[in-house]
Amino acid sequence: MAEPAERRPRPQCPREAEHGRAPRSAPPAAPRRAPGPGPGPGSGSHAGSRLGWEAPPPSAALLDCPRARYLCTARACCQMVEALLGLLILVCSSVSYGSAGGYTGIPDLGSIYYYQYGGAFSGFSGPDGVRARELDAQFHRMKLPIARASMAVGGALMALTLLLVLLGALRLPWRCPAWLLLECVLDVLLALGLLPALYFYFHQLQTVYASPLCKEREQLYQSKGYQGFSCSLHGADIAAGLFGCVAALVFALSAGLAVRGFRTVRRLQEKPAHAYEL
Incomplete structure (x- = not known):
């Protein structure tokens, strides 16, 4: 391997020789940096922060979709609450629809239920048991129209x-801002329509509970020492009515949000990037 040639000294400038100064030497070369390992998996966010931006977390990728952004708006939240209230009304009404009621309902399943739930020692035997079954079936048929409607x-x-x-x-x-006005009208009609529907619901229940059939059924069960079959509103009936009242308020609130959304559409027609604010 050949030896590197010796570096020759730079010739002295005449002006430097005149003043007796030594010739200037070249600046030393900067040491070469050894190549290091590439950027690690977590260095992207640091590089992005140096450039003035940060990479979004993986959990925020779903919210980048405009369809998913709508679920975070006030209108969508109101609509999901309305759907939940409708489900709760459906569940509470199905309690009256699915069971014939009465103490003889569960023991009628036979076998262990007959003894586990006191059917064998209920006191309903002979004519009293037959009459209790008939009253339970007739009372259930009286409440069926109300349960089906609710x-x-x-x-x-x-x-x-x-x-x-x-x-x-x-x-x-x-795409169609007029849909918001139609939705507002629909919400107002639903909010106003639920009020007479609730009145009709409680009026029909009171009619059923005030019937002679219900009074006879109550007296029959009281004669055997049972107090849970009074002719008054039950928990599921009251819960369905309360959920209906809350639904009317939420529909009224949703109508106001629809009007605000219509105004927002008119204001942001030239800014489609902010359409998720509806």
């Missing part, structure tokens, strides 16, 4: 509000 109302409210959530996620209010 179940239909709860199911319709739940299906309608879920449809509105789907249309909002598909950005229909942004």
